[in-house]
Amino acid sequence: MLRFFGTRLAQLALVVLAVTLLFYWMLNLLPGNPCVAAFGGAATEEQIAECEQDRNLDEPVIVQWAKWGGDVLTGDFGKSYLTGRSFGEALNTALPRTLLLLAYSQVLALGAAIPLGLWTGYKQNTVIDKIASGGAFALLSVPVFVLGLVLILVFAVRLDWFDLSGYQPISEGLGAHFRVMFLPSITLAAGLLPVYLRLLRTDVIGTLQEDFVGTARAKGLPVRHVLIRHVLRPSSFTLLTIFGIQAAQAVNGAIVVEFLFDLDGVGSLLVSWVAAREFLLVQTLVALIAAVFVTVTTLVDLLYSVLDPRIRRK
Amino acid sequence: MTDVATTAVTGSQPEIAPRQRRHNVALWLSLGWLVLVIASAVLAPWLGFIDDPHKPLSGPPEEGPSWSNWFGTDQLGRDMFARSVWGGRLSLSIAGPAVGIGIVVGGVLGVVAGYFGRWIDLGVSSVVNVALALPALVFALFIVTMLGQSYINVTIAVTILTIPAIARIARAQALRFAAREFVTVADMMGARWPRLLFREVMPNVVPALASIAFLAMGIVIIAEGSLSFIGVSVGSPSITWGNILSSGKGRLEDAPHIALITGGVMFVTLMALNFVGDEMLRRLDVREARI
Numbered sequence: 001m002l003r004f005f006g007t008r009l010a011q012l013a014l015v016v017l018a019v020t021l022l023f024y025w026m027l028n029l030l031p032g033n034p035c036v037a038a039f040g041g042a043a044t045e046e047q048i049a050e051c052e053q054d055r056n057l058d059e060p061v062i063v064q065w066a067k068w069g070g071d072v073l074t075g076d077f078g079k080s081y082l083t084g085r086s087f088g089e090a091l092n093t094a095l096p097r098t099l100l101l102l103a104y105s106q107v108l109a110l111g112a113a114i115p116l117g118l119w120t121g122y123k124q125n126t127v128i129d130k131i132a133s134g135g136a137f138a139l140l141s142v143p144v145f146v147l148g149l150v151l152i153l154v155f156a157v158r159l160d161w162f163d164l165s166g167y168q169p170i171s172e173g174l175g176a177h178f179r180v181m182f183l184p185s186i187t188l189a190a191g192l193l194p195v196y197l198r199l200l201r202t203d204v205i206g207t208l209q210e211d212f213v214g215t216a217r218a219k220g221l222p223v224r225h226v227l228i229r230h231v232l233r234p235s236s237f238t239l240l241t242i243f244g245i246q247a248a249q250a251v252n253g254a255i256v257v258e259f260l261f262d263l264d265g266v267g268s269l270l271v272s273w274v275a276a277r278e279f280l281l282v283q284t285l286v287a288l289i290a291a292v293f294v295t296v297t298t299l300v301d302l303l304y305s306v307l308d309p310r311i312r313r314k
Numbered sequence: 315m316t317d318v319a320t321t322a323v324t325g326s327q328p329e330i331a332p333r334q335r336r337h338n339v340a341l342w343l344s345l346g347w348l349v350l351v352i353a354s355a356v357l358a359p360w361l362g363f364i365d366d367p368h369k370p371l372s373g374p375p376e377e378g379p380s381w382s383n384w385f386g387t388d389q390l391g392r393d394m395f396a397r398s399v400w401g402g403r404l405s406l407s408i409a410g411p412a413v414g415i416g417i418v419v420g421g422v423l424g425v426v427a428g429y430f431g432r433w434i435d436l437g438v439s440s441v442v443n444v445a446l447a448l449p450a451l452v453f454a455l456f457i458v459t460m461l462g463q464s465y466i467n468v469t470i471a472v473t474i475l476t477i478p479a480i481a482r483i484a485r486a487q488a489l490r491f492a493a494r495e496f497v498t499v500a501d502m503m504g505a506r507w508p509r510l511l512f513r514e515v516m517p518n519v520v521p522a523l524a525s526i527a528f529l530a531m532g533i534v535i536i537a538e539g540s541l542s543f544i545g546v547s548v549g550s551p552s553i554t555w556g557n558i559l560s561s562g563k564g565r566l567e568d569a570p571h572i573a574l575i576t577g578g579v580m581f582v583t584l585m586a587l588n589f590v591g592d593e594m595l596r597r598l599d600v601r602e603a604r605i
Contacts, residue, residue: 015440015444018444019444019448023456026456026457026460027460029460137585137588137589137592138585140588141532141581141584141585141587141588142581142584143536143539143540143577143580143581143584144540145539145540145543145556145559145560146559146573146577146580146581149559149562149563149566149573149574149577150574150577152566153566153570153573153574157566157567157570244447245446245447248446248447248448248449248450249449249450251449251451251452252449252450252451252452252537252540255449255451255452255455255540255544256451256540256543256544259543259544260543260563270452270455271455271544271545271546274455274459274546275545277459279459279460282456282459283456286452286453286455286456289448289449289452290448290452290453293447293448293449294444294447294448296447297443297447
């Protein structure tokens with residue numbers, strides 16, 4: 001067990017190193033020196049000189065990367081050479097918004113997918129099941145930005161139920177916070193829901209064939225009790241494995257949703273840095289996001305092996 | 315591709331016939347729509363009834379659908395029907411090559427990994443798993459930023475996104491077929507590995523890959539749409555579905571038809587692609603890849 005975790009964590013460390021090196025090295029593929037290329041003439045001589053010194057440009061790429069990695073690990077994420085604003089400062093405002101958005105949308109998606117998945121799996125091929133499955137299929141084909149625009153049109157423009165005037169922190173009151181966050185969270189959740197629903201439904205149908213389900217029913221337990229207490233856990237393994245990958249995909253959606261709803265989260269930060277040609281900041285952010293997600297997927301994998309001991313022996 | 319569908323249908327059993335028939339109607343509707351979209355996108359410059367998408371004041375600005383402007387007009391009075399068609403033209407001309415290259419590269423990588431196993435499989439699988447764990451849009455955004463916003467670079471970025479997903483499915487398929495009797499028999503008859511790989515395993519993986527192409531096409535259209543929606547795809551004045559929607563975003567109050575109709579066209583196209591792909595996989599009984 002310990003050895004298994006040890007190997008996985010060592011692999012994880014290697015992957016994180018490789019991924020960050022890849023992103024670091026890509027910046028050096030730009031013609032000329034990355035400090036000059038990044039700013040494309042927008043920076044002054046001193047700013048470029050400062051950047052060159054910070055990035056240790058006279059050393060080989062691997063040494064540059066190692067020093068950069070060391071800085072990142074000690075909390076020095078660099079700063080914008082154009083505006084002087086530090087990376088950490090920008091991330092401090094943006095990160096909570098994105099994390100809340102992701103959390104709300106996952107809660108909404110799972111909250112709807114678990115009961116619906118159990119019920120449609122149990123009521124396989126009935127009208128309810130067909131409507132839910134058809135709806136899920138249609139939802140899979142709606143790009144996030146199309147759904148977001150429709151929701152904005154109906155609920156914010158026409159009905160005026162929600163606020164589009166930018167982010168409100170929880171400290172401004174829960175009402176104000178959710179008036180801003182509800183539509184973006186729903187938009188993002190709508191992309192996750194069909195994936196969870198379809199997976200769970202398939203697994204529930206499989207689990208319902210098992211003998212222990214028949215036994216539980218024969219004992220006279222109510223259907224709801226059997227579904228929640230006996231069927232849900234063995235049916236949720238695939239859902240859990242896909243959760244890591246979906247978490248990464250949710251970030252794609254989050255970038256678009258933040259842009260659409262003017263939330264100024266991490267995604268908006270990324271897009272605005274791209275627009276301002278702040279390549280060095282973009283690179284640090286992308287490398288961080290990559291590291292976080294590789295870690296999340298590995299941890300989910302480990303959790304999976306805790307829940308299902310058969311995996312460990314493979 | 316169509317004969318795969320029809321042979322599967324003729325073998326259907328009586329008790330599932332009504333469902334099968336419903337699926338057939340939907341399948342033909344989807345294929346019909348796709349042919350329509352692709353034909354209009356390809357032939358756009360030569361079709362007389364499609365206006366110049368850049369010509370201002372084809373009609374009064376921001377008017378809803380009418381006889382002269384089927385999809386209405388935008389802020390500058392440009393014809394929205396023409397813009398939707400031309401937007402589709404660019405989106406499809408990115409998605410087509412991206413999926414084509416993705417299928418070939420991803421397919422070969424996956425089949426080779428699945429067939430040879432051992433360290434080749436380990437290498438390919440680890441790269442694929444890491445790539446799948448990264449948020450795709452962030453990665454595409456990074457590539458386009460580094461290389462510059464041009465048609466070629468956007469196509470490169472979205473192609474890279476398709477490869478790991480396709481490789482994963484191709485690998486699973488190759489594993490499944492490499493263990494089948496006919497491959498073992500061919501092996502015992504003394505066939506060498508190129509023959510086993512290209513004549514025995516590969517032809518069986520191709521139908522699944524052809525179905526995946528439809529699903530991958532949908533994913534690429536969404537990816538490119540997201541990039542152009544946030545302003546990081548091919549720059550203006552190029553028209554893409556994503557940047558039409560982006561410009562319609564600010565006009566939701568006065569001219570909702572700009573976003574709604576383009577969004578609708580995109581939705582129906584994606585739904586058709588997903589339906590055809592999913593239905594083909596269902597008939598081929600490929601479980602690993604269903605959406």
